[in-house]
Amino acid sequence: MSDHLLEIEDLVLDVVSRSDSGQAGPAQPSAVGEHGLDASSWKVLCDLGLVSLALPESLGGSGGGLREAAAVVRAGALLPMPLADAAMLAAPLLAAGSLPWPGGVVTATIAGVELDVRVEGEHLCLSGPLRRVPWLRDSDHVVVSVAGEAGTGGLVAVLASPASDDLEQGRNLAGEPRDTWHLEAVRATAWAPAPDLGPDEVRRLAGLARASQIAGAASAVLSRTLDYTRERIQFGRPLAALQAVQQRTALVAGEVTRARVVTDAAAAALDAEDSRAALLCAVAACEASSSVREVAAAGHQLHGAMGWTTEYPLGRATTRLWSWRDEYGDETAWAQVVAETVAAGPDVWTVITGSDEPEQEGRAT
Amino acid sequence: MSDHLLEIEDLVLDVVSRSDSGQAGPAQPSAVGEHGLDASSWKVLCDLGLVSLALPESLGGSGGGLREAAAVVRAGALLPMPLADAAMLAAPLLAAGSLPWPGGVVTATIAGVELDVRVEGEHLCLSGPLRRVPWLRDSDHVVVSVAGEAGTGGLVAVLASPASDDLEQGRNLAGEPRDTWHLEAVRATAWAPAPDLGPDEVRRLAGLARASQIAGAASAVLSRTLDYTRERIQFGRPLAALQAVQQRTALVAGEVTRARVVTDAAAAALDAEDSRAALLCAVAACEASSSVREVAAAGHQLHGAMGWTTEYPLGRATTRLWSWRDEYGDETAWAQVVAETVAAGPDVWTVITGSDEPEQEGRAT
Amino acid sequence: MAAAGAEEGSLRELRLEVRSFLEAQRRAGAFVPAVDGWQSGIDPEFSRALGGRGLVGMTVPVEYGGHGRTQAERYVVLEELLASGAPVAAHWVADRQMAPAILKHGTPAQRERLLPGIAAGERLFAIGMSEPDAGSDLASIRTRARREGGGWRLRGTKVWTSGAHRATNALVLARTADSETRHAGLSQFVVDLPHPDIHVKPLHTIDGGSHFNEVVLDDAWIPEAALLGQEGAGWAQVTAELAYERSGPERLLTTMPLLRAWDAARRREATSLGPRDAIGPVVSRVIALREMSRAVAEVIQDGGDPAVAAAMVKDSGTLFEQHLVDEVRRAVDAELDPDAAGLTGLLAQAVLRAPAFTLRGGANEVLRSIIVKGLR
């Protein structure tokens, strides 16, 4: 990991350590209960320019890239706020439409086919449902990606969030808000076509956003587990002295490292407009989602019953991991994208290495 | 395991311990090299009536059941001879055709569709290939199952084995003979219709035979691994004192026990003509095959490089496990049989418990 | 092991009878199927109803209010209760381990006082074993019982005590003598609840429940008659109970309601099988584990020592329970919503509860040590 990414992570970790709600926070009433958004941390992160890194300065962003945004999302993964949705989905969507950062708390979503969108003069008018929008009840704006016809570029719309009464409140396993909004002829506060951004590209951004969150939360599980097993004495020794504990912790570390490396690689490839970016995003989403099972299971197993209570903050990380791995596609769905990429390429090794064969000759062995 | 099964196992283990070739044998030149059939042990087992347990005494068998035969096969799994093929496939095939035990070294096979079979007067005349027949070069007789039309009962034929020169010799990963014989108008020495034995039933018997061998060889891997890790000193302690070694050994023990219990249950169900017999055979084959990966991998990992050499007899067991798990269907194929059984039943719990619903009502939850 | 296969007529009849009853109860709204109902589903009314039908304390002798039935019959009933996802936690522990423990170690007076209520499904027993600093290391417990006024005074703190907030009784393991060997000097007590000096504080868990409790024994006085079995023999008694606790069908069928819901959804949606149908390996495994579990049950019935085999069943079985959850999750294309009804909600519940499966009743790593030490 290069130095400037580590600096960014340190900035975020500093915010996390000073918040009541972040990684090192106190007991929460129930992991599946309600959580308020941490407005003060959101403001600090915005003031530091860390939320809108993937948006050019000319549009009110701070002009970094997705790689920097992913570093922010990993470090701030457990902060109760739509950080990933804003930094890794809203910002690039706005960039694609050359729209300015709307300010306040920003979330993002991908519209389903049920959403009806029509242009009325200068205005864009939306009707229909936006389902399970992250943190919608606590947001000021939601950036919506609307697919175009037949896989062409669609458009990006910014909506002012509705009053809470107009929402159907929902949640995920971690109690994070996932609210459904049934729009009735709502006008976008801003909108623009995004010709370069097809539905696959948008989904890839969303998948990478969740993958980056997973990488961060998985890393938090590893840290907690290391702390716990080093402090906890059983049978006269720290748990961490037990070989079975060491073996399993090492496996978790492997999963965590893989998730971090591959989300970083995918974000970097997107920034570089690399030809492998699409594949690396699918790999990042697949690998991050598939790391969750072992990371969360091992975290709970090594913590014992303690980790299953809401008094201990392990569950704050694991319940998020269990939700995020399914959002915008689980590991099976993303693996299928990889399989399709293989099928579309000349041969598997060429696809893996991202190289083109000099000539298209069949390989027989 | 009931007492009489344990007595049978002890009888076989006694033969194994006195043979040069069985479980406790000395070094072999190469696990994938040639092995001669252990003719003396074969004779002892035959004289004890242990090979033809699944054939009635009136037909020259010793009138036990498949459950007893499976116990023999488990205990004698590593003997170089077609014990499973004779005891768990040839014997029940002969019983189905009311044909007598042909004597000598007996093997068995299931004919493919390529085999042409015609009745000429009293004789049965066979042409075409019998592929990868176990130990054919060392056998005196081969019992062949031929499927009937459209899933009806077929017939059973006994052939005198050909001269070695007429065989295309082959082997499996363990070096066990798997010979192909291209028959040209060969007359069966005996034959009979077997109307009650459809191709699925025959395949089930073959699958259970391999599953029983796997259960036995897996048990041998566990025993060897226990011995080795208890004797081998590293870092000043026996390997078995290391917690990581203990944890993995316990997992192997679980796999071994499951394979043993389920092969016993399936054989018992066949003997009892239980309605669950078909399903239990598929489960036995699926579970035994799927146990191989962890049992063999753990055996090798815990033995270190030593176990990978032909000087040490671990490979004699693991190479057999790797071959047997694929013969007559691997775990994926048998799991699919289970899935089809579920689909054909009223609901999954009824299928699992082998109970019929009082009325066929859909279950909604 | 007896020939495994389809059940004999009487057992099958019992199974179908219980199944019909539970199906009728479910249709009547008496319960909503849940995973982990034997630990998380406390419903005293439902337990009483089962007791009224003779489905609790089945193997308890008739003279103590039980039904004198066989272990095989009880096993069939337990399976149907588990697979239906019924709320049976209010009587599960009492039926599973307290009835045999009291039969084995209890005085005649204790049997007469406690067993009829257990068999009626009316006694909810909490097991006070773990302590804040003990974890899996039970020998290090620090709760003390000292003789006083013709009885005992208990002082200490227990944690992970399931159901204590609604329990009628607790079984408390306490140190009655100091000893060189840490396993000596422990005794078991049956304590009536509520008790003025026993304070129960719920522990909230990430599945949104509070099945567990912290129990503070604040110099709580109990009569002499509360001592169960022999003074100082608590360790041996606990160890014997653990084999019962580990060998039952609840160590592999906890998530069976999820499998059934998935199966039902597949039938409704006519999901095509595909060449590698994910349900195949899952059903194969549960059938195999069931045979293993039934083999252990027979060892118990025959009076053998099932400690190693029981540990093996629980290790394999609980890993399967978790594996099943993951297989269903990957087969079902849905975000997990804890508020959803049906399959998705059941799946959310299962994901949140699964971590406990391989911790309770002895963490699986501990079970594996027991297994490997018992081999050959």
Added chain:
Amino acid sequence: MAAAGAEEGSLRELRLEVRSFLEAQRRAGAFVPAVDGWQSGIDPEFSRALGGRGLVGMTVPVEYGGHGRTQAERYVVLEELLASGAPVAAHWVADRQMAPAILKHGTPAQRERLLPGIAAGERLFAIGMSEPDAGSDLASIRTRARREGGGWRLRGTKVWTSGAHRATNALVLARTADSETRHAGLSQFVVDLPHPDIHVKPLHTIDGGSHFNEVVLDDAWIPEAALLGQEGAGWAQVTAELAYERSGPERLLTTMPLLRAWDAARRREATSLGPRDAIGPVVSRVIALREMSRAVAEVIQDGGDPAVAAAMVKDSGTLFEQHLVDEVRRAVDAELDPDAAGLTGLLAQAVLRAPAFTLRGGANEVLRSIIVKGLR
């Protein structure tokens, strides 16, 4: 880590050039693709041919017969060699660890004597490290070197010495002084082979090969110039080499020829994808592991300490190599025939060789201890 993604022009050109060369060699019958070619495929002629094309000793300075190329360029070439299943075992170890070790610790005379042959693909190095009673516990080795006649006399037995029967040199770790701490007093020697007092006995392995040897050092005299590096610093030197040994692409691409053969067969047979195509997770994983491995390679290039990260790559990578074999096996409906050509034969080979992947270069359990001790 640099931005990961497609390679820059020059690297890609190099990759395609090497790929074309290997493909041409394969078509010409110079080799049959095999799994594990870097350990099992000794072909001195092929190694010399690669040396002749500048594909061995790539990062060795030009003054020593090398090519002064970057680690990134070398990495690309290694990948193509591994993925083609070419027989590269005759020069692999020399290129991987001897060249850097000699550059780092060797005298100018040793460099001049040994490096040109390594870069030409003409030196086959066997590593004499493990001993019959040492296993993973290298500090307990008992081979001794004592000073005599202006040189050293070696006595002891080494096992699992790959390629010793055909080696031009061996690197021998021996005890040169007794010491309180077991890690002290060890030294490394470069020994020329064959040697009249060094006896090499092949060890036959279950894959039908004899890549390993037992090497008996029967009071073999070697000159003073054979000492590599500092007397008594052998442990530190070995430890540093292990990071090189563990971090390379051969710790995840050993079975890549099998994946390629499977892929080719699928294309020939136009196997339908299905909704859960088994190739997807496999390819995803190898791409991810490749990124991890490349990150470690960069740490090495930048002079950082890659010990923990390298152990992690080898642990995850070798488990993947084995996992790939099992996935292909379950996808392919065939009995494994060691004499078959094509996919089935390759699969048989892979199954038989796979156990070694997680043992050589430090058993994975040992790697995990290194990992967990290095965390934070």
